[in-house]
Amino acid sequence: MPAFKDLFKGKQKYVTVKPTSIQTEQPDGLWSKCTRCGQLTYTRELAHNLLVCHKCGFHFKLSAAQRLAITLDEGSFVEFDSGLVSADPIEFPGYAAKLERTRQATGLEEAVVTGQGTIGGYPVMIGVMDFSFIGASMGSVVGEKVARLFERATRQRVPVVMFCASGGARMQEGVLSLMQMAKTSAACARLSEAGVLYVSVLTNPTTAGVLASFASLGDIIIAEPGALIGFTGQRVIEETIRQKLPPGFQSAEFVLEHGMIDMIVERRDMKKTLASLLALHERRHEAG
Amino acid sequence: MINLTLDFEKPLVELEKRIEELRDFSREKDIDLSEEIATLEKKAEMLRREIFDNLTPWQRVQIARHPRRPTTLDYISLIFDEFIELHGDRAFRDDGAIVGGIASLGGRPVTVVGTQKGRDTKENLARNFGMPHPEGYRKALRLMKQAEKFHRPVVSFVDVVGAYPGVEAEERGQGQIIARNIEEISRLATCIVVVITGEGGSGGALAIGVGDRLLMLENAYFSVISPEGCAAILWKDGSRAQEAADVLKLTAPDMKRLGIVDEVLPEPLGAAHKDREGMARIIKDALIRSIDELSGIPPRRLVERRYARLRRIGEFTVREAAQEEFAEAASAGGDVLRAAGPAGPKGEANR
Structure with a gap:
């Protein structure tokens, strides 16, 4: 100092x-x-x-734990699949060491935390991505935990709330990370067919391979104000079109205006908004 | 002028030029050089084998991007007896970077979709270098849904560097449409055979790349990021793409090993563009084989199998779960400082 x-x-x-x-x-x-x-x-x-x-x-940005703390009813969280940890499937240079460093620094095992809890008394399956873990990139573990969460929600017919944030697919796992987009989207399809509610919340930033898979497949898509939401990185677009991008491009407000999301909800209103949505989707006359 | 000779082919091209010169000389002077020519031709043949049997991943990427590499429309005209092209996404516009229609594969009606690169500069401008906008992916999905309705198998040709990275593509929801395509195709109740013919560039390829059987040409590649993009992130130097191509494990044999593709289709010696007809025959045979096999499976089972196929992709290890600390932090009620996470509020940046 x-x-x-x-x-x-x-x-x-x-x-x-x-x-x-x-x-x-x-x-x-x-x-x-x-x-x-x-x-x-x-x-x-x-x-x-x-x-x-x-x-x-x-x-x-919030850590996964912070997000869970301000979203779920106190004491209601039970974590799933916390023991799933990344391997180094294509022996990518520096990946194993990076994983170890990141685990040490963040205390997290991976970029997504999944589990169940209640919001305003309503049970939910919840997933929260944490940007501090390699940019919340999606590798095999993120894909697997998300797919398992959707499958569990499909079996138990419990709504899913997913707080998304990500730089995209995790390059260090090569094509296996790309294929997690397919795995998670296919799991979304089954949840949807079972008629179970899925609310996706896009937080800053939600981009690339995660935006182009489960993040965009919610029945209802919410964003936090000002969140960066886009498929292609801004530098790449600027290099392609050789122009500066307009201010506000790929912001939550921009994607709302272009019809890609349902609403923008401020953090202090998020829990009650989610609770209202859950209440409105409560199953009153469950068949069978 | 487009350079049609790849660097690693130069010794071979020079040798071929010398053979040609000898032939001309022998014709002009009326001298019999057939023995010398035969020797050189043998040498050229050996050199060709040596080069093409030992291609590096980067060399394969270059072949996959070769300006003379057959495009989807080339394969369509060589493989199908009949093809009726259909246009438009019924929402915004017809995207030339995606082609599609109804075709007959040896008498079997099929729906064909694919990304389409241009064969010259003018065509490339019309085709946007084969990089689709959201409306292109929407058109592909529309045709696939039509195939489902009329119980036709789908053949999807993938050769795309990536979804178009532009302002309008973002405005019209490039990420959204890719997600939607993958979701819908994953549960399409008809069989789908995907052929990766050239470049399999990330999400832009996956948007029409999910299927029941994946075939991949020997020199095609499939990757989460371009070698240039990977090099730029990894070494802050896009020119080290050659090394990036090695570490990304993006070749057809890699895809087979990783369980992503079912079959690697061999290319004629000197790669697909040296013998289009030969390449098309190989693809056609594989398509007929695949479709005849898959057509016998009831659609519901196909969808189940397709899910299982995607579901098992990924490698990870399972550790003893021990995260009480985390659970405690996560249950801290509304207090964000107490809930900062197991690492405490000083959690360090990692990228």
């Missing part, structure tokens, strides 16, 4: 404060700086506001 007087020395024009770690956006100091507007907020206060900036409404 530089001494206070040193901050104004030399060529440095801006004072760097490091209140949030860049990728996870987890506050780790007394004060937190908003990624979007730069507003400094007392971290306690930011946490009280569910990690949403008071000034500009920016929604910080």
Whole structure:
């Protein structure tokens, strides 16, 4: 930590404060700086506001545990398949080490946590992706856990709520990760045929192979405000069209306007929105 | 001018040129050089075998992208007795990067769909270099649903670098349509045979690449990301695509080993573009074999089998579950700081 007087020395024009770690956006100091507007907020206060900036409404990324904590009824969560861990199926350079480092740093076994719980008393099968685990990319384990969750929901006829976030398929597992798109989408098809509700919530960012599979297949698709939602990365599009992209391109608001999602729901309203949807889909006259 | 000679073919092309020169010389001067020519031809044949029996993954990628590589419409005209092309997605526009229609495969009515690259610059502009927009995928799905309705098998030809990465494609829901296609095709109640003929580029290929039997040409590739894209992420250097092609395990033999494709179709010596008719015959035989076998299976069972096929893909290990810490954090009620996760709020960035 530089001494206070040193901050104004030399060529440095801006004072760097490091209140949030860049990728996870987890506050780790007394004060937190908003990624979007730069507003400094007392971290306690930011946490009280569910990690949403008071000034500009920016929604910080949440860890899987945080998301579960603010979504499910207290004490209701039971985790599934936590023992599934990634192998290194195509012996991709550096992958095994990266997995190990990531497990150490995040305390997570993989990029998705699945389980069951209740929301406002209504039972749900729930999945939450955590961007801090290799960009919540989908490899064999993510695909398997998601498929198992859909299958369990199909058997037990319990609605699914999936909080999506992802950089896409996990390159380090080659074509096996690509095929997880097919596996999870096929599992969605069966859930749908069984007439069980699936609510997909797109959080910042939901992109590429995950957007192009189960994230887009909800009966109802919700997004958090400002979330980046798109298939192709913006840099790739800019290189293709050789133009700067318009502001707001691929934002939650943009995809709502283009008819790709049902609604945008602020974090503080998410739980009650989900509870209402679950209530409206409650099975009253179950046949058989 | 498009360069039609791949780097690794150069020694062979030079040798072939020398043979040609000798032939001309012998004709002009009326000297018998047949012995020398025969020797050189033998040498050329050996060299050709040596090159094509030892192709690296990157060389195969180059062959898959060869400008003379037969396109879907080339194969359609060579394989089917009759083809009636159908157009449009009934919602927005007809996408030239996807072709489709009804065809007769040795007397069997089938629905054919496929990505279509152009054979020259003008055609490529009309075909958008074979990169579909959402309406193209919607057209493919429409034709597949039609096949289901009339109990026709589906043949899908895949040769695509990727779904089109453009602003309008995003506006019209590229991710959404790929997801929808995969979901619908996974439960289509008619048999589907997929042939990966050239490039199998990621989600853009998978959107018409799910089926009951996957056939793949020897020099085609199938990958989660292009070698260039992989190199750019891995080494911040897109020019190291050659190395990326090695690590991605994207060749047809790799796909067979990984259980993704059922059959690798051998290409004529010197690759598919050297003998289109020969290649088409091999594909046709495999299609007839596959369809005759699959047509006997009731649609419900086909769909079950297709699901099981997709369901088993993936490799992972199972550890003793031990995450009480996590469960505790996740049950922290509305307190996001207490619930930051097992690593605590200082969880580090990983990408």
